[in-house]
Amino acid sequence: MKSWVPLVIGVLLAAVGILWTLQGLGVVGGSVMSGNTTWAVIGPIVLVVGLVLAVIGLRRLRARP
Template identity: 75%
Template sequence: MKARIIIGIGLLLAATGILWTLQGLGIVGGSVMSGVTTWAVIGPVVFVVALVIAYIGLRRLRGR
């Protein structure tokens, strides 16, 4: 897979993790996920995994 695609996927997942965290904390409303503690826990986990994915993409990009 191309490094730029991996980086893009990582960044998209990071944004998703942030959104899920904010919804779980009740900061962002209007969803069935709002105020549900489970999403306040899942969100940061997804964010960290996303950062690892983006880092892998960056390493591949620099390795060329």
């Protein structure tokens, strides 16, 4: 696997996690997910997973010869 793939996936997951959190909290409207507390819980979990993947990807890129 390319060393930049976890970084890209991590950044995308982090962005989705932020969006889902904001929708779950009712900050972002216009969706079935808006105001639903389930997404206010799932969003931060996805955000943390994305950040972990992004850090792994950055470390792999820096460790490349």
